[in-house]
Amino acid sequence: MTRTVPEPPDPGVVNALRFGSDTFRFLEGIQSRFDDATRIPVPGAPDLVVVTNPALAREALDQPDVFGRVPAQDSAALISEQGLVQSDGELWRQQRSVMGPAFAGRQVAAYADTTGRRAEQIASEWAERGEREINLHREMTSLTIRVASEILLGEDIGRERAADFHEWMATAGREFEFGLEVATPEWLPERISPEFEEAAANIRGLAEELIERRRADLANGDHEGPPDMLTMLIRAEDDPDVEYPENQIRDEVATFLIAGHETTALSLSYTLSLLSQHPTAREEVRAEAREVVGNGPLTHEDVDALPATMRAYREALRLYPPAWSVFRRADSPADLGEYRLDGGSALMIPLWSIQRDGRYFDEPEQFDPSRWERRDPGGVEAYMPFSVGPHACIGQAFALQGATLTLARLVSQFDIDVAPTELDDLRVTPTLRPQDGVSATVTPLD
Ligand code: HEM
Numbered sequence: 001m002t003r004t005v006p007e008p009p010d011p012g013v014v015n016a017l018r019f020g021s022d023t024f025r026f027l028e029g030i031q032s033r034f035d036d037a038t039r040i041p042v043p044g045a046p047d048l049v050v051v052t053n054p055a056l057a058r059e060a061l062d063q064p065d066v067f068g069r070v071p072a073q074d075s076a077a078l079i080s081e082q083g084l085v086q087s088d089g090e091l092w093r094q095q096r097s098v099m100g101p102a103f104a105g106r107q108v109a110a111y112a113d114t115t116g117r118r119a120e121q122i123a124s125e126w127a128e129r130g131e132r133e134i135n136l137h138r139e140m141t142s143l144t145i146r147v148a149s150e151i152l153l154g155e156d157i158g159r160e161r162a163a164d165f166h167e168w169m170a171t172a173g174r175e176f177e178f179g180l181e182v183a184t185p186e187w188l189p190e191r192i193s194p195e196f197e198e199a200a201a202n203i204r205g206l207a208e209e210l211i212e213r214r215r216a217d218l219a220n221g222d223h224e225g226p227p228d229m230l231t232m233l234i235r236a237e238d239d240p241d242v243e244y245p246e247n248q249i250r251d252e253v254a255t256f257l258i259a260g261h262e263t264t265a266l267s268l269s270y271t272l273s274l275l276s277q278h279p280t281a282r283e284e285v286r287a288e289a290r291e292v293v294g295n296g297p298l299t300h301e302d303v304d305a306l307p308a309t310m311r312a313y314r315e316a317l318r319l320y321p322p323a324w325s326v327f328r329r330a331d332s333p334a335d336l337g338e339y340r341l342d343g344g345s346a347l348m349i350p351l352w353s354i355q356r357d358g359r360y361f362d363e364p365e366q367f368d369p370s371r372w373e374r375r376d377p378g379g380v381e382a383y384m385p386f387s388v389g390p391h392a393c394i395g396q397a398f399a400l401q402g403a404t405l406t407l408a409r410l411v412s413q414f415d416i417d418v419a420p421t422e423l424d425d426l427r428v429t430p431t432l433r434p435q436d437g438v439s440a441t442v443t444p445l446d
Pocket of ligand 1: 393
């Protein structure tokens, strides 16, 4: 028998206000009240169904042809309309198969090794400069964007451009504060600001520049090394089975410049902040890292020797998932579990509140990396910081390995102290972002 998803008791306008003013408390309230899902009427738009049951969430995410993407819901969609994070159906399938090999096997090791080298470089700079205040998030953005550009696009964009990128992303984040309407298909910000337009144009311009240079290198036979994502994209133009819409390569490169670094930088900032507030966990990571860290940079081969560091990272991804919610839309009437959804319904899968639900995690609000000693993250239905199903994160292995090496290097050598209030007031944009970066004091250790 099919049922209708229950509505919350408050009228739609009250819900919309609560959602907009204190999104996470609102979602946690819904999470504790509804076992499966609730349906929030949005004035002038199809319903928003908030899915609270992880089994139903997985059911929806496993069926991209029934529950497709919500088009143009975030800043990335306005910067690079058809990149892999936005595309659906045949185009998405084609692109995922063209680029898939750039995210497996040898490339994962290369990403980890490059991250290890960059983390080493940051550590030497920090050590030289002694105790000081830093914007931790800016530093992590610089690290991750330079690694992503080097591995995926074959070129480190350099320190200055990395700093520019940090500003462009902050501008994009400011443009996209969340309200209920954001999850609806017709939503666009009321006014696109000139600052956002400029940031978007800069990101696209950088993508075009990298592509042009690579095309020239490939034509002259100057490009060395195994093919990376950009080479794969360019070579696929000659494949008769591949058909690109206009600007497809540019959209992919811009997408990966964003998706390849932002979430990882956020996750590192959050993990280091949490470790600063949990000295025992920090000591455990430090003791482990000191055993493994030798004289040179850490490499992918060291990852397996850092299980406590990996657990701390996984636990931070549970409490502060950088992609705090995943969105989908039912194009036609659809069944989800025992529920019948109207065609056009938007689906919100709030990883933030699902991953803090006491039905699935003991002491859910506690930062407790040791829970991942007792449980296998792959076997916990309610744990999905990289999403699941065919659209699950293509960069998951990159992020897990790269972040583990970075954390080990930095925690072994420094006290990175972050005031607990720094995580109090996060911005609800398509990603979970700190207001003005994360202030931290870095103290080199003996
Ligand atoms: C901690 C780091 C990261 C987190 C938490 C994260 C999270 C996610 C999530 C939740 C999704 C699914 C979105 C959806 O289902 O609509 C996703 C997709 C994606 N991620 Fe990540 N991500 C991370 C790192 C990365 C990295 C390092 C890359 C690239 C190098 C990347 C590239 C992508 C792409 C291209 C997609 C779209 C995949 C598709 O639809 O086929 N992500 N990510």
